[in-house]
Amino acid sequence: MSTFRYLNGIRSSPRASPRSDSGTVPFVGSNSTRRPLPGRQQLPREFIAQHQRARIVTALAEETAQQGYRAVTVADIVKRAGIARNTFYENFSSKEECFLATQEFAMSAALERVVAAAGSLDEWPFRVRAGLGAFLDYVVEEPALSRTCMVEALSAGPAAVRYYEESQQAFVSLFRLGRDVSPHGADLPETLEEAIIGGVFWILYQRLTASRPEAIPELLPELVEFALTPYLGAEAAGEVATAEIPGGIETASAG
Template sequence: MPRMKAPSMVTNDTTSELHEHRSRLLQAMAGVSASKGVAAATIADIVREAGVSKRTFYEHFDCKETCFLALYRLTSASALRTLREAVQPDRPWQTQVEHALDAYFAHLAAGPGLVGTLFVEIHHLGSEGLRVRREVMAQFADFVLETVNGGPDSGGVPLSQVLTPTMALAAVGGINELVMLAIERGEVDRLQELTPCASAVVRLLTRADAA
């Protein structure tokens, strides 16, 4: 006689509720960290903002730092998705990069408070923050690498190896510093003005690879 499978204790309603609670906690983390910084934020602040209990918080995260890192990963994934959606595969890679970066900067400028928090606060989370930041930067470097090496050059000729992984990471690091400078100057709303300079960084490092 076949064995009966035990009924799942997690219903669709339960799953939906868990997802909603996690989303509310991440939104609360964004608001609290933007106003107070991660160091000064407390779990009490976060759950009050989210409108949930501390028990609910601990069902999703073991500490406020874990919550912030989840927020960092989520928002970084959203920004990377914006970059990928802006790619125009039939265009020269130089045009693709410029178009994608312009969309990326517009995406960041739409949430100035959150951008400032994420780019700055991640540096205050010790070795785990550094690890996650490196992880995210590697993902962005992979995007640059794929876009440049996978697209045609300005003459329409497909390229096989124009940019190396090291130079792609250097490009992402340079662009990241440009964003940090804009944050320090209070110019997040003008991030799209960085598009020509950021595009030039990629082109110059590509030429450095080819030299």
């Protein structure tokens, strides 16, 4: 599968009207001799290709969130993206390939936020809380992409389901660190981390299918307590869930 990490952060920017040296917009229909305007250069092909892919991926996510993956057609995607049909096929061979690219783009962006938030703290329990908060923030800010990855992926074919499962595994390493700080880490079930991540994903799945992304931030304390209790015990996990994060770090979810 191609990597689309470079799509993260690409945004279309408004183009300024070209102006002449006198500050007026040149008269395009004029027969007068024209010279190239300062600063007007052809955009690199790579930038154009990246921008097109970003528009296509975003369009697929929005159409999928609205109609469901199976109902979406390539015609729907190109119409929403505002591109020609052949432009779609220059970037993707099929709707399925485009969907898989959308999955990778969205989950890579979400994981980058989780890693950045968790990596900013030293104590493992607060790293978990910060990471979960960053993940919830992403889901709230990008509901279409999140629904595509966490809801529609389950009905988008074997490859999409496999990537969905692999995405959950990417969170496991953060939670496995809890075995080192837990007084009974050696006795914890081998599949504990998978169960925790699966539970978090399932709860988010329910909120997204109910079209209630605005209710997701309030889940943070409960999810933190749910995730930490097996390692720290209920009392300590509850304290971490409600305590002020060291360093005053806050997220939209926590606020």
